[in-house]
Amino acid sequence: MTSLKFVFLLFLISFSALAQKDYKLWLQYDKIANDIISSEYKNNIQGIVSFGNSETSKITIKELENGIVNMLGSKPEINSEINGENNLIIGSHTSLNSELRKILKTDFDKITNESFIIKTINLKNKKQIIISGKNDIAVLYGVFNFLRLIQTHKSIQNLNIADSPKTNIRILNHWDNLDRTVERGYAGFSLWNWQKLPDFIDERYIDYARANASIGINGTVLTNVNANALILTPQYLEKVEALANVFRPYGIKVYLTARFSAPIEIGNLKTADPKDTQVIKWWKDKAAEIYKRIPDFGGFLVKANSEGQPGPQNYGRDHVDGANMLADAVAPFGGVIMWRAFVYSEHDANDRAKQAYAEFQPYDGKFKDNVIVQVKNGAIDFQPREPFHPLFGAMPKTPLMMEFQITQEYLGFSTHLVFLPKLFQEVLESDTYQKGKGSTVAKAIDGTLYQNKLTGIAGVSNIGNDLNWTGHPFAQANWYGFGRLAWNPYLDAETIADEWLRCTFSNNENFIKPVKNMMIESREAVVNYMTPLGLHHIMDTGHHYGPGPWVSDLSRPEWNPTYYHKADKNGIGFDRSKSGTNAVSQYAPEAANLFDNLETCPEKDLLWFHHVSWDYKLKNGQTLWNSLAFKYQEGVDQVAEMQNVWNKSEKYVDSERFNEVKMLLEIQQKEAKWWRDACLLYFQQFSGKELPAGIEKPTQTLEYFKSLKFPFAPGN
Structure with missing residues (x-):
């Protein structure tokens, strides 16, 4: 019995250590096995000299010490005075001594408040490395x-090194509800x-907070839009x-989502009309109440008059009226209003892709200085691929903020390996x-x-309480890359992938x-x-899990996948050219002409x-029919190759993470085939053509695929 207990204890210790690796994200700080590399670092970091005594300074030194001890296997001595050479000197502009400030004066003159400096300097003929910035947060960024x-x-x-962030607000949007469910969340509660x-x-x-600070994220919206x-x-x-x-x-600043009907x-109150004096006072009082508790509160993110959410249009007002009323409430405290441009209406079913531009572009220059309009990367809704949203660049007097989705609502949830920085970079x-x-x-979006002056980029979070934070080990790379x-x-994106893997x-x-x-x-x-060759929004409806190009019976036309692909015996695709809905006209002439011409x-x-x-x-x-079929097959083959690559990586990865990714890739391979077979069988009804040679034949019927139901798919 004793030996069994011992074996079980060893198992628990082993499991805990492996689980910890999954939990540590990209902050593994694994011991460097190469003695030559390790010696170089040790020779250059023989001591740490810390200036500054704030809470952030203490966190910074703790992080530095933790990283060095784990990676180099030795604990450097921490001092408050510089003795000898090859020290790592840590401190902000205000905490450094006058001699160091003088040495770095030119560097400090060139940087912003969040920028950091990492520099090898000569101090009294002795070599030192200094990490600094104008404040302690900048120093923390430098240490990471x-x-x-x-x-x-x-x-x-x-x-x-002198590195400055290109945007002011770098923020995660959590679509978290107060009951701990997460809308479009695939990583637990x-x-x-x-x-x-x-x-x-x-x-x-x-x-x-550590993980976010390590990649420069400086804000979080705690609650669902x-x-x-x-x-x-x-x-x-x-x-x-x-x-x-x-x-x-x-x-990291905290932000909240503001429900427009909160005064009621x-x-x-009996109204939430943004022109009503009582409503205006209520929001000003509420802002003052929040800032009394949280002096550095960031402000509000607002989804208004979209998908059933209340907003100023309920009272005959417009987005400018609503956003500016809230902007006035937070302005005395330095707060910001992030007003989402994700709007579409069942009353304008001509082309959903045109609605946000049509509604917001005329408001250019009318928003208060502390309002930033938050725009999704594409005009529909976080599809695997969309052309860039036509609002970008089309509102010169209004700061626009990018909204990317890190959680993979339309890209296989947390069971599919999808490196999203490639999508982000493309946009x-x-x-x-x-x-x-x-x-x-x-x-x-960076203001140039x-x-x-006000700039920002938001990512809809893929984080939950799963042990590994994101459901799929590789989904951590999407948080990191964002x-x-x-x-x-x-x-x-390749640089980001390289960093994250290492x-x-x-x-x-x-x-x-x-x-x-x-x-x-x-x-x-x-x-x-x-969704090859520009297809979009053909996922099954509601949960967006799996293919559903046949869905056509929902109450609003733009909720139906058939609205987007418009397959018939003549062909497939949504005509947004000048002879169609003319959505191309929302782009600058050069881009419009490029998109409008079938040849370009x-x-x-x-x-x-x-x-x-189909015969184009x-x-x-x-x-087109053959190319569509080959693209679907290529996607399946690419997942098979991903499996092959991962299987060969076993000796470089701990067994838990290796097996976890291996199982998830098996799911992805099955679901890629499901997508291919269901879509090709459905579209084949319209093309009337045989599948070209080289395409695997489906093993199930179209009726079988149509019969699949997923009432408990996650993220709803």
């Missing part, structure tokens, strides 16, 4: 960056345990305050042509296109090269087996903009 250099085995011999707050502070809140007014009551505000206190030392629901690099060639979406692109929208798994090149390539190809694989429209967007004959010849010489 420095630790990443070590994690990824980069040289620290002669450093001269909400992190926020409202029942135990404010008195019980879960360690996960601290680790969440389909808002609940109760979050604005004192009962919940004291809980929000407790979270704000945890996040503050990590540079919790304020006992950010898209040319709007609004000020001529080179007017990219990235320039529209029109010199907007943060890196929010800091710098010009980063390359920090999370291994620096072994035999592992990095094939797995990085797998990640980079993964998004295109999903597009191929779900990128084939990846073909069926988004055009209804195309693509650039590969194949008909």
